[in-house]
Amino acid sequence: MDDLKQLALRVPADVKAWLTEQAKRNGSSLNSEAIRAVRERMDRETQPQT
Template identity: 55%
Template sequence: MTAIPTQGARMYQVQQLKIRLPADIKTFIELQADKNGSSLNSEVICALRERMERTTPARQSHSSCQRTAEQAFP
């Protein structure tokens, strides 16, 4: 686990996770990353955070995902 500085000098813990994706999902994430000028990693994080927010109503929005889900995945 690695501590990563974020905006406002906050720190959060990062863990690496290797996953296998179906080719169509990987292609979709690559296209979205290219369209949004972001990395594959940030697209996956944004999608997962959006899912967390939809399934946990009391959860606050996280600043690492600047755009809304509609912008990331129209």
């Protein structure tokens, strides 16, 4: 993944707390959890509607 770009992101405290908890639960970084959440949404948006 050589095409990584930095993004400064401001999120509400409850969103950060949720991401932090997910990261702890999954043994991953806050960054990884944010990417996972966005990718899940991307997948839902791009899947054909049935």
